[in-house]
Amino acid sequence: xxxxxxxxxxxxxxxxxxxxxxxxxxxxxxxxxxxxxxxxxxxxxxxxxxxxxxxxxxxxxxxxxxxxxxxxxxxxxxxxxxxxxxxxxxxxxxxxxxxxxxxxxxxxxxxxxxxxxxxxxxxxxxxxxxxxxxxxxxxxxxxxxxxxxxxxxxxxxxxxxxxxxxxxxxxxx
Amino acid sequence: xxxxxxxxxxxxxxxxxxxxxxxxxxxxxxxxxxxxxxxxxxxxxxxxxxxxxxxxxxxxxxxxxxxxxxxxxxxxxxxxxxxxxxxxxxxxxxxxxxxxxxxxxxxxxxxxxxxxxxxxxxxxxxxxxxxxxxxxxxxxxxxxxxxxxxxxxxxxxxxxxxxxxxxxxxxxx
Numbered sequence: 001x002x003x004x005x006x007x008x009x010x011x012x013x014x015x016x017x018x019x020x021x022x023x024x025x026x027x028x029x030x031x032x033x034x035x036x037x038x039x040x041x042x043x044x045x046x047x048x049x050x051x052x053x054x055x056x057x058x059x060x061x062x063x064x065x066x067x068x069x070x071x072x073x074x075x076x077x078x079x080x081x082x083x084x085x086x087x088x089x090x091x092x093x094x095x096x097x098x099x100x101x102x103x104x105x106x107x108x109x110x111x112x113x114x115x116x117x118x119x120x121x122x123x124x125x126x127x128x129x130x131x132x133x134x135x136x137x138x139x140x141x142x143x144x145x146x147x148x149x150x151x152x153x154x155x156x157x158x159x160x161x162x163x164x165x166x167x168x169x170x171x172x173x
Numbered sequence: 174x175x176x177x178x179x180x181x182x183x184x185x186x187x188x189x190x191x192x193x194x195x196x197x198x199x200x201x202x203x204x205x206x207x208x209x210x211x212x213x214x215x216x217x218x219x220x221x222x223x224x225x226x227x228x229x230x231x232x233x234x235x236x237x238x239x240x241x242x243x244x245x246x247x248x249x250x251x252x253x254x255x256x257x258x259x260x261x262x263x264x265x266x267x268x269x270x271x272x273x274x275x276x277x278x279x280x281x282x283x284x285x286x287x288x289x290x291x292x293x294x295x296x297x298x299x300x301x302x303x304x305x306x307x308x309x310x311x312x313x314x315x316x317x318x319x320x321x322x323x324x325x326x327x328x329x330x331x332x333x334x335x336x337x338x339x340x341x342x343x344x345x346x
Contacts, residue, residue, distance in 0.1 A: 011238075018237075019289050022289065039275035045259070046255075050247075070220075073252075075255065102212035102218075107208075109204065110206060124329065128337055128338070149290075154296055157339050160339050169305070
């Protein structure tokens with residue numbers, strides 16, 4: 001099998017190099033990711049990651065915001081779609097499937113009662129749904145298998161579907 | 174007690190109106206949130222939410238990307254920090270605590286083995302940590318209690334810490 005490194009513009013050589021590094025030294029698989037958030041008044045804030053421009057956040061007027069940016073749970077859905085897109089691009093390329101176009105629609109339902117302090121319990125998404133529209137010449141069974149693999153290996157999807165321990169501490173002077 | 178609607182620039186009247194609506198008709202607490210993602214070649218994609226400019230996504234070079242934007246798991250951490258910021262702003266205002274400044278540092282650890290197809294199992298964050306730096310004249314016990322309440326009612330935090338059912342389907346022509 002010839003590996004087509006440039007299929008879908010994907011740099012599979014970099015992924016292959018990382019994979020070899022981790023096979024040789026499994027401790028290299030342990031990564032840490034970071035973000036820093038600054039509150040800007042009202043329900044506006046922004047998240048800064050590495051060298052990139054900050055990503056703004058707000059709430060719709062109905063939730064007391066000034067509606068200048070997607071809210072945090074919309075950002076969460078966007079991150080899931082972006083994660084699925086990377087997963088499809090990487091794994092399609094590894095399988096020599098050419099992507100003609102790829103769009104993903106996401107939705108999540110959320111009961112506001114806990115967030116508003118009207119009930120105890122789960123404040124997060126009740127469920128999250130994604131619909132992947134992958135246009136390709138590849139046969140349908142190959143696409144089904146690709147999507148199954150992407151879902152089984154999605155860092156964002158698994159961060160929802162599993163219990164991830166969350167700890168929040170207060171900075172002390 | 175006088176409610177100061179303009180404390181921290183927060184529009185608590187809107188939140189109070191929504192809360193009253195939901196108390197009168199609990200079905201109104203059920204909300205649906207959406208995002209749409211488009212793949213742009215390589216590991217680049219963008220998430221579109223309502224009327225806002227799309228948010229770009231990419232991967233660092235070490236993961237095969239072109240490093241033009243935060244990656245999906247960094248976006249997830251940013252969303253969590255933005256969620257905590259809204260929660261602190263809303264609940265501090267309801268408690269008449271004036272915020273002088275608020276920043277939140279987030280990190281999450283992630284084992285890349287599953288994402289890279291080297292192992293089965295959990296591909297998501299192993300754990301997520303947030304450190305809230307809230308500068309305020311309020312007394313320390315009040316701040317501790319505020320943060321405890323914010324964590325107990327965080328939609329993004331709870332989407333990590335609980336098992337959220339995720340379903341991914343394929344669009345059919």
